[in-house]
Amino acid sequence: MALIDVCNGDADGLFAMVQLRLAEPGPATLVTGRKHDIALLERVAAQSGDQVTVCDISIDRNVAALSRILAAGATVRYFDHHSAERRFDHPGLAAWIDTDPSQCTSLIVDRYLSGRFSAWAAAAAWGDNLAASAQGLAAREGFDSETCEALKTLGESVNYNAYGDHDSDCLIAPAGLYRLLVRHRDPLDALAAEPVLRALDLCRRDDLAQALAVPPWREGATGRIWLLPDAGWSRRVIGPFANRRASDDPARAHAVARERADGALDISVRAPITRRRGADRLCATFGGGGRAAAAAIEALPAARFEAFAYAFAGFAWGDPGAAPA
Numbered sequence: 001m002a003l004i005d006v007c008n009g010d011a012d013g014l015f016a017m018v019q020l021r022l023a024e025p026g027p028a029t030l031v032t033g034r035k036h037d038i039a040l041l042e043r044v045a046a047q048s049g050d051q052v053t054v055c056d057i058s059i060d061r062n063v064a065a066l067s068r069i070l071a072a073g074a075t076v077r078y079f080d081h082h083s084a085e086r087r088f089d090h091p092g093l094a095a096w097i098d099t100d101p102s103q104c105t106s107l108i109v110d111r112y113l114s115g116r117f118s119a120w121a122a123a124a125a126w127g128d129n130l131a132a133s134a135q136g137l138a139a140r141e142g143f144d145s146e147t148c149e150a151l152k153t154l155g156e157s158v159n160y161n162a163y164g165d166h167d168s169d170c171l172i173a174p175a176g177l178y179r180l181l182v183r184h185r186d187p188l189d190a191l192a193a194e195p196v197l198r199a200l201d202l203c204r205r206d207d208l209a210q211a212l213a214v215p216p217w218r219e220g221a222t223g224r225i226w227l228l229p230d231a232g233w234s235r236r237v238i239g240p241f242a243n244r245r246a247s248d249d250p251a252r253a254h255a256v257a258r259e260r261a262d263g264a265l266d267i268s269v270r271a272p273i274t275r276r277r278g279a280d281r282l283c284a285t286f287g288g289g290g291r292a293a294a295a296a297i298e299a300l301p302a303a304r305f306e307a308f309a310y311a312f313a314g315f316a317w318g319d320p321g322a323a324p325a
């Protein structure tokens, strides 16, 4: 019987798994990757009796591999906040799914563990740009403002580290980072003891400064779009930059496109923070996916960028079927 842990390589995925393994130490094999490695369950070869724990990857994008793992006789615990329309029942599957846009996987795991490692969960919520949720948890735990600032920096730095197209784009592979983090019950101890976290923060600030110097490609009443050149800094910072712009202007939607070496575009989309619905629907129209609040399109042909900008400008953000705001 083997323990197999599978998680997104961003702050939310890694910190969800850190919480679970702090609560339940065990010799687990970790499968993780960068943000764009969404089909992580495909890499899992499970056998009868194996226990697979999954955090922060979409069931919809992994449903075939999930079925195969369950059919092999493994049991699966699944924690997630991505769209789960293809979720199914199976005696070997236990799922904790909450797709509310105020939620992230680390917050779901925090509830599952009755708040044993809430500082990790708050840092993850900041990393997923869920400031209100993070502050709510921090207030409940009585964290002071210095602690909050440190947890926010940690979450944003580790979230930043998950972007990039290649391991060479970033300072440390998510799997290596996880092994450093899980040694610390308190994320503040991790910040003090692991120099790579400070280095990540400095790199993120440098990359953000480069992106913040780029003017919007198009700006309208309902949203803003940026177009970044293909470079190491733009590959790394596209998501954090989209989060920053969304936080700065919460009533408008945001899209950050980045040119790729092959001429196509990768696009990160953020719904308005005041109406966090629809990013996944808009991106699905162009072959992408994600969550209601934050989604992405990979490799959009450049010839379709105008069509995307048009759809983005006219998009009805908010709940489908709700009265127009």
Ligand SMILES: [Mn+2]
Residues within 6 Å of the ligand: 012, 013, 056, 081, 104, 105, 128
């Ligand atoms: Mn997440």
